[in-house]
Amino acid sequence: xxxxxxxxxxxxxxxxxxxxxxxxxxxxxxxxxxxxxxxxxxxxxxxxxxxxxxxxxxxxxxxxxxxxxxxxxxxxxxxxxxxxxxxxxxxxxxxxxxxxxxxxxxxxxxxxxxxxxxxxxxxxxxxxxxxxxxxxxxxxxxxxxxxxxxxxxxxxxxxx
Amino acid sequence: xxxxxxxxxxxxxxxxxxxxxxxxxxxxxxxxxxxxxxxxxxxxxxxxxxxxxxxxxxxxxxxxxxxxxxxxxxxxxxxxxxxxxxxxxxxxxxxxxxxxxxxxxxxxxxxxxxxxxxxxxxxxxxxxxxxxxxxxxxxxxxxxxxxxxxxxxxxxxxxxxxxxxxxxxxxxxxxxxxxxxxxxxxxxxxxxxxxxxxxxxxxxxxxxxxx
Numbered sequence: 001x002x003x004x005x006x007x008x009x010x011x012x013x014x015x016x017x018x019x020x021x022x023x024x025x026x027x028x029x030x031x032x033x034x035x036x037x038x039x040x041x042x043x044x045x046x047x048x049x050x051x052x053x054x055x056x057x058x059x060x061x062x063x064x065x066x067x068x069x070x071x072x073x074x075x076x077x078x079x080x081x082x083x084x085x086x087x088x089x090x091x092x093x094x095x096x097x098x099x100x101x102x103x104x105x106x107x108x109x110x111x112x113x114x115x116x117x118x119x120x121x122x123x124x125x126x127x128x129x130x131x132x133x134x135x136x137x138x139x140x141x142x143x144x145x146x147x148x149x150x151x152x153x154x155x156x157x158x159x160x
Numbered sequence: 161x162x163x164x165x166x167x168x169x170x171x172x173x174x175x176x177x178x179x180x181x182x183x184x185x186x187x188x189x190x191x192x193x194x195x196x197x198x199x200x201x202x203x204x205x206x207x208x209x210x211x212x213x214x215x216x217x218x219x220x221x222x223x224x225x226x227x228x229x230x231x232x233x234x235x236x237x238x239x240x241x242x243x244x245x246x247x248x249x250x251x252x253x254x255x256x257x258x259x260x261x262x263x264x265x266x267x268x269x270x271x272x273x274x275x276x277x278x279x280x281x282x283x284x285x286x287x288x289x290x291x292x293x294x295x296x297x298x299x300x301x302x303x304x305x306x307x308x309x310x311x312x313x314x315x316x317x318x319x320x321x322x323x324x325x326x327x328x329x330x331x332x333x334x335x336x337x338x339x340x341x342x343x344x345x346x347x348x349x350x351x352x353x354x355x356x357x358x359x360x361x362x363x364x365x366x367x368x369x370x371x
Contacts (some may be wrong), residue, residue, distance in 0.1 A: 028176055070173060
């Protein structure tokens with residue numbers, strides 16, 4: 001569904017008829033605004049002391065969390081979501097250390113120490129948790145040192 | 161944790177937001193510059209964007225008073241005092257609110273921003289009257305177009321007589337930057353920035369009363 005909407009937006013943007021294009025964009029925007037306002041009101045109705053499990057479940061749900069992000073209503077900010085993504089079990093043993101350096105201006109900086117070809121998977125994980133990031137920069141060394149022994153399991157496992 | 165909204169979809173939908181939308185005077189359709197006057201339509205309390213000519217023509221015409229010109233700048237209250245006890249006696253759920261006196265009503269109304277915009281709140285009249293008695297400047301708040309704006313969040317103590325459009329702008333800012341369930345750092349940052357900017361441009365109360 002995600003891809004379909006992206007493609008439709010692109011098609012609308014490419015409409016040669018300016019009036020049709022403007023109308024379609026305004027329609028989409030008005031519907032987004034309607035939902036944005038309704039969602040904000042919905043969240044405002046939840047008691048401030050709502051049990052945190054409910055909040056976490058809402059925020060972690062791929063569909064609900066994604067839509068909350070789209071409308072600037074997600075309870076976790078960019079940094080918190082990136083940190084959570086770095087805790088993913090997928091990354092366990094993928095590097096000696098992976099740490100988040102900063103998320104200033106929406107640019108996510110992450111540092112890898114002694115990574116085992118983890119960069120691509122890491123970037124993907126971060127983008128999935130933070131589609132609102134402007135840029136993802138992975139620093140550090142993501143290659144086993146030449147002199148280092150490469151475990152056979154890792155070679156057999158192929159690319160991460 | 162991964163979301164069904166991909167980076168592409170996020171970009172595509174966010175990209176639909178109008179950027180640098182060009183505004184027109186809502187009375188004569190003239191193209192407006194970034195900084196333009198606002199008028200308040202008294203009947204429905206709606207804020208309208210206007211060109212300078214319309215703002216002068218409609219905002220200053222006194223017989224009908226369909227439109228009121230909203231002042232451009234806030235006024236700094238010199239020597240204003242409000243104790244913690246007084247604030248809590250107003251019984252507002254958060255530490256940020258604005259108080260407006262509508263020309264159609266004889267008592268002021270309190271509004272506080274929330275993730276859904278702003279909410280009207282009942283005001284303890286006795287406390288308000290006491291406050292005005294001790295701070296004479298409050299009697300000089302222009303009905304409808306100005307408000308006493310109070311910010312006591314995060315240890316700040318901002319008290320200003322602010323143009324009503326700025327109060328709505330603040331409410332909009334809070335709605336837009338409110339993250340999740342308790343606001344978050346971003347909204348705190350935005351509130352601080354808003355008040356710093358408002359204060360920088362504010363004129364001291366005395367200057368305008370003698371003008």
